[in-house]
Amino acid sequence: MPNDKEKEFVKEIPSKKDNFSDWYTSVVLKAELADYAPVRGCMVIRPYGYKIWENMQSLLDRRFKETGHENAYFPLFIPESFLQKEAEHVKGFSPQVAWVTRGGDEDLTERLAVRPTSEAIICSMYSKWVKSYRDLPVLINQWCNIVRWEKTTRLFLRTTEFLWQEGHTLHRTREEADEEAIKMLNVYVDFVENEMAIPLVYGRKTESEKFPGALHTYSIEALMPDGQALQAGTSHNLGQFFSKAFDIKYLDDDNTEKFPWGTSWGITTRMIGALIMTHGDDKGLRLPPRIAPVQIVIVPILFGKDDDKVIAKAKEIYEVIRKDYRVYLDDRLEYTPGWKFNEWEMRGVPLRVEIGPKDILKEQVVFVPRDGTGKKFIKEAELKDSVGKILIDIQNNLFNSAKQVLRSKISEASTIEEFNKKIGEIPGFIKVFWCGSQQCENELIDKTKTTPRCIPLDQKIKGKCIICGKETETTIYYARAY
RNA sequence: CGGGGCGUAGCGCAGUUGGUAGCGCGCUUGGUUCGGGACCAAGAGGCCGCUGGUUCAAGUCCAGUCGCCCCGACCA
Numbered sequence: 001m002p003n004d005k006e007k008e009f010v011k012e013i014p015s016k017k018d019n020f021s022d023w024y025t026s027v028v029l030k031a032e033l034a035d036y037a038p039v040r041g042c043m044v045i046r047p048y049g050y051k052i053w054e055n056m057q058s059l060l061d062r063r064f065k066e067t068g069h070e071n072a073y074f075p076l077f078i079p080e081s082f083l084q085k086e087a088e089h090v091k092g093f094s095p096q097v098a099w100v101t102r103g104g105d106e107d108l109t110e111r112l113a114v115r116p117t118s119e120a121i122i123c124s125m126y127s128k129w130v131k132s133y134r135d136l137p138v139l140i141n142q143w144c145n146i147v148r149w150e151k152t153t154r155l156f157l158r159t160t161e162f163l164w165q166e167g168h169t170l171h172r173t174r175e176e177a178d179e180e181a182i183k184m185l186n187v188y189v190d191f192v193e194n195e196m197a198i199p200l201v202y203g204r205k206t207e208s209e210k211f212p213g214a215l216h217t218y219s220i221e222a223l224m225p226d227g228q229a230l231q232a233g234t235s236h237n238l239g240q241f242f243s244k245a246f247d248i249k250y251l252d253d254d255n256t257e258k259f260p261w262g263t264s265w266g267i268t269t270r271m272i273g274a275l276i277m278t279h280g281d282d283k284g285l286r287l288p289p290r291i292a293p294v295q296i297v298i299v300p301i302l303f304g305k306d307d308d309k310v311i312a313k314a315k316e317i318y319e320v321i322r323k324d325y326r327v328y329l330d331d332r333l334e335y336t337p338g339w340k341f342n343e344w345e346m347r348g349v350p351l352r353v354e355i356g357p358k359d360i361l362k363e364q365v366v367f368v369p370r371d372g373t374g375k376k377f378i379k380e381a382e383l384k385d386s387v388g389k390i391l392i393d394i395q396n397n398l399f400n401s402a403k404q405v406l407r408s409k410i411s412e413a414s415t416i417e418e419f420n421k422k423i424g425e426i427p428g429f430i431k432v433f434w435c436g437s438q439q440c441e442n443e444l445i446d447k448t449k450t451t452p453r454c455i456p457l458d459q460k461i462k463g464k465c466i467i468c469g470k471e472t473e474t475t476i477y478y479a480r481a482y
Numbered sequence: 483c484g485g486g487g488c489g490u491a492g493c494g495c496a497g498u499u500g501g502u503a504g505c506g507c508g509c510u511u512g513g514u515u516c517g518g519g520a521c522c523a524a525g526a527g528g529c530c531g532c533u534g535g536u537u538c539a540a541g542u543c544c545a546g547u548c549g550c551c552c553c554g555a556c557c558a
Contacts, residue, residue, distance in 0.1 A: 022552085036549090036550075096556090230558090339518085359517095366517085
C-alpha cells in the first residue's frame with residue numbers, strides 16, 4: 001500500500017500513463033542514464049547508462065564471435081567521392097550527413113563526411129582485400145559512433161551522435177548473403193528477447209522502407225507502451241550493389257570474375273530507450289537482471305545499537321553473492337533505508353536484499369524484487385540458490401508482462417475503416433493482408449497515417465489485400481513509429 | 483523545417499503597475515534519528531540563457547539570437 005509520503009516521491013516522476021514523453025525524459029535524467037550535452041542534439045551517456053551499453057555489447061559481441069565474425073575499426077571520415085559511388089545510398093543519406101571542410105588552417109580539397117554509416121569506406125577496403133573465392137566470406141563487425149544530422153532529437157531514441165555496432169560481410173552467392181542477413185536478424189531477436197526482455201515482431205521491410213542501397217532489409221520491431229513501434233535493429237542483404245559500385249571482384253573456381261554479395265546489420269544505443277520505455281513504471285526504471293548494471297542491492301537496516309553486527313552480516317552476504325552477480329552494498333550512513341529503497345527502485349535494480357537486526361535473529365534476509373511480486377523472507381542458508389532463482393523469475397516476469405502488452409496491441413483489419421477504428425481503440429500494430437504493390441502500400445499509408453513496419457517471414461495463409469482485394473499470402477504489420 | 487511552450491541558486495519553481503532577488507528540495511557543519519525518501523539549528527550558494535535597445539532605473543518592456551521540451555512532416 002503506498003502511503004502519502006510514497007505518493008509524494010512518485011510525484012517527482014510524471015505518471016507513465018498520463019504523460020509518457022515527460023515520464024521518459026524524467027526517468028533518463030533522474031536515474032542518471034544520460035544528460036544533455038552542451039552541443040545541439042547530443043547527449044552524454046553517464047556511467048550508469050554506459051554500463052547498460054557495455055552489458056549489451058558483451059552479450060552481442062559474444063554472439064557475433066560465435067557466428068564467426070571478427071571486430072575491426074575503420075575511419076570516422078569518409079571522402080565525399082566514396083559516399084557518391086552508390087547512387088541510392090548517397091541519395092538516402094545526404095540530408096543527414098555532417099561534413100568536415102577544413103583541417104587546421106587549410107580548406108580540404110575534398111570534403112570528408114563524418115560517417116553516417118560505413119558501407120562506403122568498408123567496401124573500398126574490401127576491394128583491396130578480396131581477390132579469390134578463397135577470401136570469402138568476409139565477416140567483419142565494428143563498434144563505433146555514428147553522426148546523423150537530425151532535426152529533432154530525444155535522449156537515446158534519436159541523437160545527432162550515437163553508438164552502434166555495424167556488421168559488414170561479403171559472400172559468394174546471393175543465397176549465402178540472404179542466409180547471413182537472416183541469421184543476424186535471428187541473433188538480434190534472440191538477444192533482444194532473451195537478454196533485454198523486449199518482445200518483438202520481425203520480418204522484411206517493404207521496398208519503400210528498405211535501407212538506401214540494399215536489396216532487402218529485415219528489421220526487428222518493438223512496440224512501446226504508447227502504441228508506437230520502434231525499429232530496434234536492422235539487417236540488410238546488400239545484393240551486389242556495393243560490390244559493383246566499389247569494384248569488389250573475386251575469381252571464382254570456374255576462373256571467371258564475379259561480384260560478391262554483401263550484407264550489413266546494426267543495433268544502436270537506441271535500444272536503451274526501448275528498454276526504459278518497455279519495462280519502466282511510475283516509480284522509475286525496471287531493468288531485466290541480465291542487462292542491469294546492478295543486479296542486487298543490499299540495504300542494511302541500521303538503528304545505532306546493533307549496527308556493527310548488521311553491517312558485518314551485510315558484508316558477509318555481499319561476499320557470498322558478489323562472485324556470481326553484480327552486487328552493490330549500500331552501507332551509507334547518511335541515508336535512511338526508506339530513502340535507499342526508493343532510490344534503487346527508481347534506478348531499476350532488479351532485486352533488493354534487506355538485512356536488519358530482526359532478520360539476524362531469525363537467520364533470514366528479506367528479498368524485494370522490482371517486478372512487483374512482493375516481499376519474500378529467505379533463510380540465510382538458502383541465500384545463494386534463492387538469488388539465482390529469483391533473478392531468473394524477474395527476467396521472465398518482465399519479458400512475459402511485456403509480451404502480454406505486445407499481444408494485446410496487435411490487431412487485424414481487412415478494410416481501411418476497420419483499420420482506422422482499431423488503431424484508434426488500441427494503438428499498436430495492425431496486421432493486414434497486402435498484395436505487394438507500391439500503389440496499395442501508398443494508399444494505406446496515406447489513409448491511415450501509419451507506416452509499414454515489416455512483413456513476417458515464412459507465411460502460408462491466404463487472404464485478400466486490404467486495399468485492392470487481390471488474393472495474397474503476404475501479411476504485413478503497420479503502426480505509427482518512432 | 484512549421485505550430486505551441488519554457489530558459490531566474492545544483493534541481494523544481496515564485497517574482498505585483500519596471501525600483502536592485504526569494505521559496506522548497508538538495509549541498510556544508512553540529513546534534514538527535516534510521517524496517518518505505520526523518521527532524522532541529524546554523525551556514526554556503528545568483529552575470530535572472532546570450533546580445534543589443536527603451537529608461538534615471540530592466541529578471542520584468544522591445545528586438546534579435548541560442549538552447550531545451552511538447553505537437554506535426556524526414557530518420558536508427
